[in-house]
Amino acid sequence: MFALPHFSSRIVVGVGSSGIAVVGWLFARSIRGFPTDPHLWLPRLVVRSVADIRRLDRIAVVWMGLIAWSVIVTALHFAGLTLGIYSAISWWDLLTHSMSGFGIAALAVLTHRDRVAMYGSVWWVVPTIVAIGAGFEVYEFVFKAFWHEWTLQKYVVDTVVDLGMNTLGGTVVTSIVSSYLTALDRPQMGSKSPNHAE
Template sequence: MTLPHLSMRATVGVASLVLAVAGTRVAAATPGFPGDPHRWLLRFVRRLVADLRTGETTAGWIVFGVVAVTVSVCHFVGIRAELYHTIAWWDLLTHSLGGIGVAGLAYLTHRGREVPVGSVWWVVPSVFAIGSGFEVYEFLFKSFWYDLTLRTYAVDTVVDLAVNTSGATLVAATVSVVESAGVGDSDESVTDDERQIDPRDPDESVDT
């Protein structure tokens, strides 16, 4: 008996890995990309703490924080209650919310007033790369695809990535419109605490 990972369905896992690498390269070449992805988690924590201290973009953190918690709850409830098998759109729900949540938190973490308007679009290929990486994780460590045909598994993966990326695109488009509308705003609203964080490298603070 052929092991699932050695069957033709392995092409989906390999393709996902290739897409993850390609998405990372595209993201790195997109204007505004913050660089050093291995430091994003630390930047996220420091930016969140700094913003909570100053009250900056509190509403944004709440909105995308709620989205992130919601998608996590939906995912684990879906697994425990087997909703992924009984509700056809449950997978679409979690992947779309996942794309929105990741894109929103990535933007809030790396936003900066010195970054040109419109450069937020780097979140789209970034989320695509992260989503592709998640598909690789599922191929290696999950078993739901063992009983799927190659066609079904491939279609499921493509739909997941499309929905993830659509969620990120929605966030990028919304932020781009909002930032474009505020191009003429005065920079006097920038607080001293916010200036302590380099918008190009939020994990570096002058005074902590």
């Protein structure tokens, strides 16, 4: 009788990725500033991006840059699949996963920038990226076949590296935004404090 590879020892990747997705999501929700109503994030992104782009200001340029980024990442991914680049060039997978994490984190911050500014906190983005990345690994486990011939060790290493690169990309964005928020909160050099004696 033929056994599906999903029920081999490699099931630990699917189950483990599911667990990481749930824990990442719950952790993200516990962090100050996490946006409300996650089921509305996608419609909120669409409405916000269209409204911002129509204003034709600096934010519109950022949105256009993120749209271009998304197109590039998508093109790199599908080129990797159709041309066999993923198996030919070892770092291609690292590139696409880190760029994806970066892009998704940037979209999350830009979409929810009012909450980020209100709470002065953006660190909910990192565990959110972990949860989204792990969810994608679950999708691959269930619907893709590229891993069917892999050993458990190869599959675990690939999954851990993918999640690590997604998280790295998201952490870069979060660190930049957090540094920016910190710089905004610092008193200007040379300005007098209210208690400054003349």
